[in-house]
Amino acid sequence: MTKLEGKVAVITGGSSGIGLATAKLFAAEGAHVYITGRRQRELDAAVRQIEKNVTSVQGDVARLADLDRLYATVKQQHGRIDILFANAGGGEFVPLAEITETHVDSLFNTNVKGLLFTVQKALPLLQEGSSIILNASVVASKGVGGSTIYSATKAAVRSFARTWTVELRDRKIRVNAVSPAQTNTPFHKSEEIKTFLASLVPMGRLGDPNEVAKAVLFLASDDSSFITGIELFVDGGTAQI
Template identity: 65%
Template sequence: MSHKLSGKVALVTGGTSGIGLATARRFVAEGAYVFITGRRQTELDAAVTKIGKNVTGIQGDVSNLADLDRLYATIEQEQGHLDIVFANAGVGQPIPLGAIAEEHFDKTFNTNVKGLLFTVQKALPLMLEGASIILNASTASIVGTPAFSVYGATKAAVRSFARSWTLDLKDRQIRVNAISPGTVPTPGYDQFGFSQEQAKEFVESQAKNIPLGRVGTPDEIAKAVVFLASDDSSFVNGIELFVDGGMAQI
């Protein structure tokens, strides 16, 4: 391993499974010390065990500002600063227009927009000049998907944040980029309410629209996040990096 992140301190929200866990593992392999968050302590403990070293798990919900305050107090006490923030935590559930309830809207926006915003804002006092912020967006920010209008709207907001924050943080030389995964099956798909057969059919239907002919893996997204977190991307700022097999590009 090249140790592109040697000596860096990173935060990965929603780091207990899927893209978040894969990224945390990559960060550690590249030499970083990583803090991960998750809402459920059992899953958080299991993720820390899987990562194995140079990791601290902190239970919390990014939409709860008190949890974020406790998170950053712990990071400040244990490491004193942050070099990388991967604002990854997010939720999504397929509900078509006509059936959208206020609870669904609030939960999705509270996590994906409010939670992401305050994850970044509350991290700023700990972030060093030249640090890197990566926001987890989605191809849903530009491609219409049946029953995912609320989720897509939150990810469009995330993309907009990256543009504006690039300007807000320019004096500190902090880079802000968005990464937009395509179809990547993860344990997060459990919230869709699909049966095993329905999940299989969904993935296969998505693969038909991907030029590479297959869906992605969490580790493929993680490798792209490492690029945006490292000095390899030192002149990359404000972009939306699609890691989607070409799905949203045709």
Template identity: 60%
Template sequence: MTTSQKLAGKIALVTGGSTGIGLATAQRFVAEGAFVFITGRRQAELDAAVQLLGSNHAVGLQGDVSNLADLDRAVAAIKAQKGRLDVVVANAAVGEFLPVEAITEEHYDRQFDVNVKGMVFTVQKALPLLPDGSTIVLLSSVSGSKGTGSSSIYSATKAANRSLARNWAVDLKGRRIRVNAVSPGPIETPGLNGLIDSPEHLAQFKAQMTSVMPLGRLGEADEVAKAIVFLASDDSSFVTGAELFVDGGIVQV
């Protein structure tokens, strides 16, 4: 992995950092010189991620971002171990898909609790550890900009994520804290592969998605991670309130 130490000496938090885009981001951050705290709900996956990242470069914090007590414990651990944060990547999310006539209260609550409430309070509770001039990256999705079948609640959470970036960029401008959103398109991750339990149907699903992608393929998690590094680093020093699509062109053309 060719790097240029764009995050040398930085302390970062990546929620949902044990798999997929979160883990790829943590790997990129470590390679770029950062020390990374990652959160996740499953201890075994966290332990495996920390082993991959290296215990000298990363710490795993078990918890659910929708549980405020878990967030308090995570922030307290970061404060005790490092005393500050320079970058927050609010990535933790869940996705479930039902047509409007099948939506239940549980379906609605679970996604808004993790994807929106979790993001709001992750950032709020981390703010006291962020020096002026820090950076916050929120993970949205192309689903926040496109209409697709059975995705209304998930898509609504992702539109909310993008809106949070705009509003927090204004709220935090006095502290020169930059807030931006990254919106991935279809990315090859365990989360995507877990959406469909039949290998045959999964292959059909991926073929359908790639057929409408201008680049003709799914994205890789590391391609999203490199965009997050850009927004977390001084390379994007004049960028705030923005939405960076990493989508193979699916929203753009």
């Protein structure tokens, strides 16, 4: 028996990196997975990799009309959601003296507003006992130069997990956050940067998207049935020592 047999899952930002790795794992564990992404070509490639039990819906989480279209598709085809992985987000490192209004708006629109409405608009479809997983980051706990806005957005995500755990407890909906550290995803393009980032991790390497996906699967499944409101670090020790 697979861990997510018959479940319906939604993963935002599911066309690459951690989102794609999680979508593959969810589908292999028996869930039907809906993935979103801003670029149709990347979504099509992701669907080919996942191979089965997957539906893609192009859209940007910062655009509320795109979220409405996503959930209208889910409602029409399956009528419910059992697992929501609010994964879509972005990051850009800018020194304090160089922060612009555009930089602030861009990160908050995706990482905070987009994630908030990803969850809010899913509420009518989320079943009693559903699992919501939010993608946060170790930068919410660490002082990292140049990450003023990015860190603030991820701290908001961690706060959401606590608040929504309380608000949704009557529906037995569990809300948890997963906080990766430096992970080997398309976000980091330069090998020089990857080498530097790996040097900051106590385990001496970047994380693999599949390692984060396994943590998300744990939080999505009944294996974590008495766990809610937590921040699960998948960080090679980065935020721990």
